[in-house]
Structure formats: structure tokens, C-alpha cells
Amino acid sequence: MKKATFKIRRKIIVAFLFCFLSVLVFAVMSFQVHREIGYRLRLLEVADDLVNNILEVRRFEKNYFLYKHRSSLDEALSYVDRVEKLYRRHEQDIVRLTKEGARVPFLKTLARYQETLSGIQTGRPELPRGAEAPSSAGREESLRSIGQELLDMTATWAKEERSTIDGLFRRALYLFTMSMVFFCVVGIFVALHISRLFTQPLIRMQQAMEKIAQGDFTPIPEDRSQSEEFTPLFQAFNRMIHELEERQEQLVQTRKISAIGTFTSGIAHELNNPVNNIVLTAETLKEDFRELDQEEALGMIQDILIQSDRASEIIKNLLDFSRSERPELVSVSIGSVIQDTMRLVRNQLLMSGVEEETHIAQDVPAVHGDYKSLQQVFLNLFINAIQAMAEGGKLITKAWASDDREWVRIEVRDTGPGIEPEYLPRIFDPFFSTKDVGKGTGLGLSVTYGILQKHGGSIEVQSEKGVGTAFAISLPAEKEE
Numbered sequence: 001m002k003k004a005t006f007k008i009r010r011k012i013i014v015a016f017l018f019c020f021l022s023v024l025v026f027a028v029m030s031f032q033v034h035r036e037i038g039y040r041l042r043l044l045e046v047a048d049d050l051v052n053n054i055l056e057v058r059r060f061e062k063n064y065f066l067y068k069h070r071s072s073l074d075e076a077l078s079y080v081d082r083v084e085k086l087y088r089r090h091e092q093d094i095v096r097l098t099k100e101g102a103r104v105p106f107l108k109t110l111a112r113y114q115e116t117l118s119g120i121q122t123g124r125p126e127l128p129r130g131a132e133a134p135s136s137a138g139r140e141e142s143l144r145s146i147g148q149e150l151l152d153m154t155a156t157w158a159k160e161e162r163s164t165i166d167g168l169f170r171r172a173l174y175l176f177t178m179s180m181v182f183f184c185v186v187g188i189f190v191a192l193h194i195s196r197l198f199t200q201p202l203i204r205m206q207q208a209m210e211k212i213a214q215g216d217f218t219p220i221p222e223d224r225s226q227s228e229e230f231t232p233l234f235q236a237f238n239r240m241i242h243e244l245e246e247r248q249e250q251l252v253q254t255r256k257i258s259a260i261g262t263f264t265s266g267i268a269h270e271l272n273n274p275v276n277n278i279v280l281t282a283e284t285l286k287e288d289f290r291e292l293d294q295e296e297a298l299g300m301i302q303d304i305l306i307q308s309d310r311a312s313e314i315i316k317n318l319l320d321f322s323r324s325e326r327p328e329l330v331s332v333s334i335g336s337v338i339q340d341t342m343r344l345v346r347n348q349l350l351m352s353g354v355e356e357e358t359h360i361a362q363d364v365p366a367v368h369g370d371y372k373s374l375q376q377v378f379l380n381l382f383i384n385a386i387q388a389m390a391e392g393g394k395l396i397t398k399a400w401a402s403d404d405r406e407w408v409r410i411e412v413r414d415t416g417p418g419i420e421p422e423y424l425p426r427i428f429d430p431f432f433s434t435k436d437v438g439k440g441t442g443l444g445l446s447v448t449y450g451i452l453q454k455h456g457g458s459i460e461v462q463s464e465k466g467v468g469t470a471f472a473i474s475l476p477a478e479k480e481e
Helices: 008-067 070-089 091-097 103-123 136-213 230-262 264-287 294-322 334-352 371-388 421-426 444-454
Strands: 330-332 354-360 367-369 393-401 407-414 458-464 468-476
Touching: 008 070, 008 091, 008 103, 008 136, 070 091, 070 103, 103 136, 136 230, 264 294, 330 334, 330 371, 334 354, 334 371, 334 393, 334 407, 367 371, 367 468, 371 393, 371 407, 371 444, 371 468, 421 458, 444 458
Parallel strands: 354 393
Antiparallel strands: 330 367, 393 407, 407 468, 458 468
């Protein structure tokens, strides 16, 4: 036998490792994205702090220009110092918010704003409302311009950081969606593949079991496509099929022996007649040998030979029927099978007082089957019918072709007492019998059912108490060429 090339457990382990590594890769990517989002959110907080502090600087700047309070300049300078300290404390992080080289312009711009603000503070005393030196307009305009530049710069950082965070969120959502789609597709593929590895061999075994139920003992083919896990199972199953086939043959043979035992007395009586005739003729020939002429002596010798042939034929039929042979499917005439089987039980019919009627249509097609097995079928039915009519009755056998000539129909009917309705569903079960203990094995109808199933046929029963029982058999007709 060819060795299987794969193990299911190995494929399961490979699939599990692939799924695990895929989960790990997506988890690492997701972790990096979420870590970047967290870091960017902290940078956004720094950018917002810078914007808020510069807004405070601008607010005190405007207060000074409106009310000319020197305290507003002091507050503005304190917030400028706070902005500078905040910037320098997070300088390395803030650099990531800006384009390369943007760090120096911000510090220079902040220094210019601080110098301008300090110049206004030291070069101009506090004046009443409405008083204004002619040289203050240019300085104030320069301060506003520098302050707006600082605000625009930090606001741009915050805006760009929010945009970056939005992009990271979209990437995380895309990664999540792709991972879900990927794992759904991979999961379905792995589930179907693993399921196929398990279900296909089980389906093959189920089909083989159904064939066994129909009498087909064909083993399951063993090939390289099978896994190492199922190969021993198939081997054991094929061994079981082989054993079942042998047990089936033994069961049929056992039933044959049982049937022989059933009509042994009939066979003995049937053999007794020709043997008695031979003995009587031989004794007569011996006593009257000298008085008989040659023609009379030859006639008596001829009678002895005829009776010997008759006895020999009876024994030959019995031996042929009981012989254990492998079934051989050939073209079989149902009429011949029925007539030959009827000859085996004819003396049994006479002893039981049962009349027999056989009606076989002229156009009954042949069937493709095993002659001895089909003979076993009818012998079982005939013996059951004879035993059911212990007080005499009638055994009627009919055979005809279906209208489409696809089937051969046979009916075996008796006028016995019938079968109890509650027993009908079980009469084809092995070892089930309605006869008294010691008068039946319960295998006859079970063997009959198995043989017909193996021939692609079927058997049904109808029975009515006090009227009789009828068995209807259907066998596929042999295709006409």
C-alpha cells in the first residue's frame, strides 16, 4: 500500500502557527499606531499650551495698547518667559511638530518679541489715557506683527499635529478593517480546509457503509490522498468489510444447512421410493431370473437403471444446493430457478398436503445474478410457506415482467394463518422468528433480504390473519441487447 503523504495534525499546527503569526504581526502594527497616536496627543497638548500662553501674551499686549497700564507689559513679559521655558522643556518633542530647521526661527522670533516688548516697557513711562508719543506707532505695529507671527507659528503646529493624529486614526481604522477581513477570509479557508480533511474520509466511510447495507462489500480504495490518521482507520474498515463478507457467506451456508435439515425427512422419503423400487426389482429379477426371457430381464434391468438415475439426481441436486461456492453473477432464468427449487421441496409439499401452483409468464426476461443464491431465496420462502400450512393449503408462485420490462416481479403466496400485524416490521431482522423454539433459526428471511439487496432487488410482505401471506420480489431485468 502506498504511504500517505501528510498528517492532519501537522496541517492543523501549520494553520495555527500561521494564524498566530498573523495575529502577532497585526498586533505589533496596531500597537505601533496606537503608541504613535498617544505620543502625538501629548505633543498636541504641548502645542495647545504654547498657543494658549501666546494668546495670553497677546491679550496683555492689547490691554496695554488700550489702557496703557504698565502692569500689562509685566504680565505679558512673564507669559513670554513661560512660553520660552515651556518651549525649552519640550524642545526635542516640539521639533517633531515642525519642519526641519523651524526651531531657530521660533526662538529668534520669540526673542525679537521679548526685546520689542522690553523696549516698550523701559523706553516709555505710563501715560494717561489718550496720550501717545509720535514714535510709538511703529513700535506697537512691530510688536503686533511679531506676536501674530508667533501665534500663527504655534497654531500651525497644533493644526498640523491634529491632521497627523487624524491620519493615524484613519490608519488604525484601516488596519482594524483589513485585519478583520484578513482573519475572516483566512478563518473561513482554514475551517473549510480542515473540515474537508475530516469530512471527506468520513463521507467515504458513510458511502461504504450504505453499500454494505445493500450487500456491496467493495473495500474503500487506499491512495496517497489519505492522511496518516485515516489510513489505519480505512485499513481496519476494509478488514471489517472482508470479515463481514465472509460472515455473510457463512450465514448463507448456515441457512442452507438449516434448510437441508428441515426437509431431510422429505428427501429421505423421496430417496426411499427409487431405492425400494430398485430392491424389489432386483429381488424379482434374482428369483425369476431363470424363468424370464431376455426381453423381460432387460426391461427389469432398465427399471433399476432408471430408479438409480432418479436417486442420483435427487442426491446431485441436494449436493449442488449445499455446496459452498463464491457467488458468480451470470444471466439467470427466474423460471428455471423457481422450478428447480420447487423440485427440492416437492416431496415436502406432498407430506404436508400442500398443493402448489406455478405460473411463469412466457416473456419473463432473465436477470443478472447468482443462481445458487437466488435458489436460496425461493427455498427459504417455500419452506416458510410449507411450515406455515401444517394442516395443508396452497402455495402459489407467479413470475412476470413489469410493463416497462425493467423489472422481474415474483410473488410467493400461501394460504396459511398469516402473520400478526405487530410482527410484520421485524420479520426481516436477523434471528427474529415467530416459530416455536427449536423450529426455526430466524435467519431465513434475513438472508433472503440480504441476497436480494445484493442483486439490486427488493422484497415486501403483505399478510392478513386467516387469509395468508404474500411475498412480493422485484429484481432488475437484464438489459436486452
